[in-house]
Amino acid sequence: MATYSRRSFLTAAGAASSAALVHAYPHEAKAAATELMVATWGGEEIKDLTAAFAKPFTNETGTRVLFDGAGPSEGKIKAMVDQSQVDWDLCDVDGYVAVRLANAGVLSIIDYKKVKREQVMEPFALEHAIAGYTYSFVLAYNAAAYPQRPPLSWKDFFDRRTFPGRRAVWRWMIGGFEAAAMAAGAPRDQVYPIDIETAVAKLATLGDDLTVWESGDHVRQMLLDGSINMACMWHSRAAQLGAESDGKVAWTFEEGLLCPGMWVVPKKNPGGNAAFDFLAAMQQPKRQLELTRLRGVGPSNPAATAAMPESLRPIDPTQPQNLQQQAIISSTWWAENYDKARLKFQDQLERM
Known part of the structure; x- marks a missing residue:
């Protein structure tokens, strides 16, 4: 950077x-x-x-x-x-x-x-x-929790019936809002502008299956100890986790967010x-x-x-x-909308 x-x-x-x-x-x-x-x-x-x-x-x-x-x-x-x-x-x-x-x-x-x-x-x-x-925000998951078919898209991430278990996004919104937009049907090259109200509402559909992570070490521990089955997380930590867990944690660049x-x-x-x-x-x-x-x-x-x-x-x-599997972050959009997104998301978390 x-x-x-x-x-x-x-x-x-x-x-x-x-x-x-x-x-x-x-x-x-x-x-x-x-x-x-x-x-x-x-x-x-x-x-x-x-x-x-x-x-x-x-x-x-x-x-x-x-x-x-x-x-x-x-x-x-x-x-x-x-x-x-x-x-x-x-x-x-x-x-x-x-x-x-x-x-x-x-x-x-x-x-x-x-x-x-x-x-x-x-x-x-x-x-x-x-x-x-x-670096990229990617979908990482506990492979043992989904032996028949792993979650490979943000639509899967939001599908609580097919893919049960808790899942986590970053507390500071980036990655999670884009995941919500793509799960709602936005093509990778048309993620922005994100409708903040719609993104927050989409995340709210996860109910008590949604939690947030604060740091790379935090999300790592949650995946390893089974507190969550899925996460929207940094790809570098996901790759490290995959290697040290002997494949227990898997991940994909599909619908990732390059930053x-x-x-x-x-x-x-x-x-x-x-x-x-x-x-x-x-x-x-x-x-x-x-x-x-x-x-x-x-x-x-x-x-x-x-x-x-x-x-x-x-x-x-x-x-x-x-790269062809991913969206590319709009730093300009986040610069203009970060404060509003943070307030809306934190308010939703407090009510969940």
Whole structure:
């Protein structure tokens, strides 16, 4: 995921104008950064990002890359910029968060002279954000619970009679709303705009068979201990579960939802333009392939998709045979409708 911005400036003719530019663009004038601080969501992600991206970048440039796993929420990023107390150079955010932060004016524009737009899947290279990896929401299920016929579509997910048992969606709506829309008949390429009232009503038809998961570890545990039989969940965790459970948990890309892991650069970031150098380094196919091997997420660079080893292609959401089965998230729709969707869904959960 990546969104980055760069404030360009022209060389001034006179000393006065030059001084004004230095004041306006402090990161342009100072010495090259010796370290970058990257904000992520913690856990194993930091170890994998270090191995795939940070360590090679440091070896090549001498610039250290440090990680803060506190979680770069929309509110934190905005507050840092508004208060001119920015600690982070790069932040790992959802696509809709990148759009909202860009609209709020707190993100730098990506320097597409350093970062190559053509090295990112077309929908995921924005003015203020760029995808560093991809992932999908998919249907995962307990294979032993459905020995005759497994659930392979969102219509099946909502069919309580044929496929009994509890099922879970993410508390924060993304994936679950698209599943409801496709179950109601929306083609994969016509999911948006989602009718929020209809999506919430569709989810409500699951009654007490519906629950929500809060984190990857949460949904993993529920599937393993039998608390649920199905889930709309991240494909990387589903693939990991399938491997460690010896096939007890199975999953499919059919009617999945492809999403970008976006990188953004807050304005006034301490490392200045070095953030874009790191972004460019993260575009390298060999580095993205390593992240797929370590973490199970997909690449954002089409060249990495093409070079994906045969053994990893079944878990890569960007492979043509997998991509054609999926919808692609509209980060713009979610940016405009997230708050309304959250209120409607939370209200429904409280009444169930």
